[in-house]
Amino acid sequence: MSLMNPRSSTHAIKLLETDHREVDAMFEAFEKATTGPDQTEIVSRICKALAVHTELEERIFYPESRKVLKSDGQDQVDEAYVEHASLKGLIQRLDGMRANEPLFKAYVTVLKEYVQHHVKEEEKDYFPDVEKTSLDLEAIGQRMLVLKEELMTQLRDEGSHRGVVRAKLIESQPLPQRAMKKAA
Numbered sequence: 357m358s359l360m361n362p363r364s365s366t367h368a369i370k371l372l373e374t375d376h377r378e379v380d381a382m383f384e385a386f387e388k389a390t391t392g393p394d395q396t397e398i399v400s401r402i403c404k405a406l407a408v409h410t411e412l413e414e415r416i417f418y419p420e421s422r423k424v425l426k427s428d429g430q431d432q433v434d435e436a437y438v439e440h441a442s443l444k445g446l447i448q449r450l451d452g453m454r455a456n457e458p459l460f461k462a463y464v465t466v467l468k469e470y471v472q473h474h475v476k477e478e479e480k481d482y483f484p485d486v487e488k489t490s491l492d493l494e495a496i497g498q499r500m501l502v503l504k505e506e507l508m509t510q511l512r513d514e515g516s517h518r519g520v521v522r523a524k525l526i527e528s529q530p531l532p533q534r535a536m537k538k539a540a
Contacts, residue, residue: 368417368497369483371504375409376475383468392455393519399464403447403523406471408507410440412500420496421482424489432482439474444525446470451523 363370379402386398414437422433446467453460487493511524 366497
């Protein structure tokens with residue numbers, strides 16, 4: 357990490373933390389929304405943002421950080437993958453739902469709680485541990501920006517259906533293979 361510019365706009369952890377704040381703001385907007393179509397539109401945006409964010413972490417950040425973290429840090433990486441699997445399960449449940457359906461709000465509430473828990477662990481423990489390593493977080497951030505644009509373009513083509521949650525996940529390998537995969 358450069359002492360002159362410790363957290364530029366392309367710093368990997370800064371990018372991930374920015375995503376965290378954006379999703380948090382979307383959850384706040386959901387809580388303020390008063391109509392079902394507005395709620396489903398916001399939840400669709402939350403799910404899209406989480407789908408992209410999890411892929412950035414699983415394809416680039418987690419494998420790269422696994423290479424440099426000591427053995428106790430490996431558990432943090434494994435837990436992050438498992439937490440993502442739980443988040444993805446909730447996202448899949450929300451896909452196609454309408455705001456007036458039973459359990460809709462409960463699924464969104466639990467998704468928010470899972471996200472908040474995951475973010476807290478990453479920002480309190482995982483990210484600081486990674487920043488103490490020799491990992492080039494600027495180079496990783498550059499790779500993440502390129503992948504993010506590709507993924508956003510891929511999901512943008514999905515379109516939206518007002519009144520129904522659209523929550524397409526990005527196809528990925530089963531959890532054990534993702535968790536053990538080395539960064540490309």
